[in-house]
Amino acid sequence: MAYRITSQLYEKIKHFARFPPTGVSLRQMVMFGQNPSQGTLLRATQFLADELPIRIAHRVKELDNLPHNLSEMPSIIKVKNWYAQSFEDLVNFPKPELPPIIREKLSANSAEQTKLPDNVPNFSINLTNSGKLKPSVPIGHRYYSNIDDLDWPPEVRYYNEKFTKLIEAIKRRHDPVVTTVGILEYKQHKKSAVIDTDIQAFLDRFYMSRIGIRMLIGQHVALNRLPSRSDYVGIICTKTNIAQTVQDAADNARFICEEYYGLFRAPEIQTFCPPDLIFTYVPTHLSHMLFELLKNSLRAVVELFGDDVDEYPPIRVIVAEGKEDITIKISDEGGGIPRSNIPLVWTYMYTTAEVQKLDPDFIDSDFKAPMAGFGYGLPISRLYARYFGGDLKLISMEGFGTDVYLHLNRISNSDEPLH
Numbered sequence: 001m002a003y004r005i006t007s008q009l010y011e012k013i014k015h016f017a018r019f020p021p022t023g024v025s026l027r028q029m030v031m032f033g034q035n036p037s038q039g040t041l042l043r044a045t046q047f048l049a050d051e052l053p054i055r056i057a058h059r060v061k062e063l064d065n066l067p068h069n070l071s072e073m074p075s076i077i078k079v080k081n082w083y084a085q086s087f088e089d090l091v092n093f094p095k096p097e098l099p100p101i102i103r104e105k106l107s108a109n110s111a112e113q114t115k116l117p118d119n120v121p122n123f124s125i126n127l128t129n130s131g132k133l134k135p136s137v138p139i140g141h142r143y144y145s146n147i148d149d150l151d152w153p154p155e156v157r158y159y160n161e162k163f164t165k166l167i168e169a170i171k172r173r174h175d176p177v178v179t180t181v182g183i184l185e186y187k188q189h190k191k192s193a194v195i196d197t198d199i200q201a202f203l204d205r206f207y208m209s210r211i212g213i214r215m216l217i218g219q220h221v222a223l224n225r226l227p228s229r230s231d232y233v234g235i236i237c238t239k240t241n242i243a244q245t246v247q248d249a250a251d252n253a254r255f256i257c258e259e260y261y262g263l264f265r266a267p268e269i270q271t272f273c274p275p276d277l278i279f280t281y282v283p284t285h286l287s288h289m290l291f292e293l294l295k296n297s298l299r300a301v302v303e304l305f306g307d308d309v310d311e312y313p314p315i316r317v318i319v320a321e322g323k324e325d326i327t328i329k330i331s332d333e334g335g336g337i338p339r340s341n342i343p344l345v346w347t348y349m350y351t352t353a354e355v356q357k358l359d360p361d362f363i364d365s366d367f368k369a370p371m372a373g374f375g376y377g378l379p380i381s382r383l384y385a386r387y388f389g390g391d392l393k394l395i396s397m398e399g400f401g402t403d404v405y406l407h408l409n410r411i412s413n414s415d416e417p418l419h
């Protein structure tokens with residue numbers, strides 16, 4: 001049976017949407033997730049159990065108030081129902097009933113020294129539906145600087161595990177969101193070539209929020225599931241090697257290019273980067289951006305020079321290491337972009353490739369772009385860059401080529417840009 005949002009649920013969603021989302025910085029994620037104990041994970045679970053419904057409630061409200069009657073479109077209703085369903089799953093997830101002393105500890109600043117009362121040599125924790133929990137070490141006359149000092153009983157692990165399963169399922173439910181919302185833009189695009197700034201702003205917010213939600217979920221799942229490694233904190237790699245990531249993205253983009261155009265050899269990609277330059281980042285985000293940008297350059301070069309030349313002008317990737325940013329410049333000689341088209345390249349669905357067909361009946365898989373044709377590459381890559389305090393800029397010399405500058409903030413202190 002089709003999912004329906006009851007009026008009671010909608011009231012709850014409206015209530016949660018009154019709270020602003022709480023942004024987290026890359027630095028906080030790294031500091032928080034280093035060698036997490038079950039206590040730290042419990043704290044993370046509680047943060048997500050509060051935060052995800054707020055972020056999701058904002059999206060439901062927004063999907064319900066789109067301009068031009070777009071909220072009535074079946075694809076938008078479908079996406080809104082996924083968000084509402086996830087909201088409902090989260091708010092109905094049973095919260096653990098912790099004794100006041102533990103609740104205090106969980107909400108206290110972890111740096112704060114808290115003395116446990118002398119008369120508490122042992123205590124039990126009750127989790128809803130899961131019986132009694134007992135720390136296996138007696139706690140008496142000790143000071144605990146944070147909750148990780150407690151030896152958490154297996155039931156806490158069980159609670160963390162159940163929550164992890166829930167949010168994994170939510171992430172999966174939302175996999176097809178981009179292709180489904182893509183239909184909206186496709187239809188819009190077919191109707192008029194004029195950019196609707198309202199829709200554009202909505203999509204930027206919507207996809208940025210999606211990146212944030214998926215980052216928080218991905219990080220939490222990884223912290224709970226993956227064995228600890230010295231170079232990773234969840235899905236964040238503290239030793240992301242830029243030269244290697246560029247090389248992998250270049251190999252993949254060249255491979256796709258050769259397949260698509262039937263080339264023997266795609267244009268060369270020359271990289272100028274210190275081989276041992278590392279920084280803290282999410283490698284999947286970086287690979288995604290580099291792959292999209294290199295694909296664009298390869299396509300521009302091949303389409304300008306044709307498919308039967310002996311040698312193409314190379315694409316150059318120059319990596320500069322500053323105190324604040326690491327900047328990756330990608331320069332091609334693919335003819336550039338007319339200046340009047342520059343604002344369009346940042347809009348969703350703007351593409352000079354033959355528009356890919358988005359089949360409304362085939363929206364169950366995650367979004368996968370071929371060589372080109374959705375018009376998502378640049379705007380989504382810019383959101384990824386901005387998500388951790390970086391940016392993406394493009395400068396073109398029509399008649400010659402294009403330079404894109406990918407700015408990445410080193411160990412970003414800025415909170416997620418969620419407004």
Ligand SMILES: Nc1ncnc2c1ncn2[C@@H]1O[C@H](COP(=O)(O)OP(=O)(O)OP(=O)(O)O)[C@@H](O)[C@H]1O
Nearest residue numbers: 296297300351352369372373374375376377378402
């Ligand atoms: N390096 C470049 N040189 C010339 N034109 C470019 C370059 N990069 C982007 N463009 C122009 O900008 C348009 C939008 O690029 P974008 O990456 O957003 O989408 P796309 O590559 O067309 O499709 P996809 O979503 O599959 O990446 C391209 O279709 C192309 O016309």
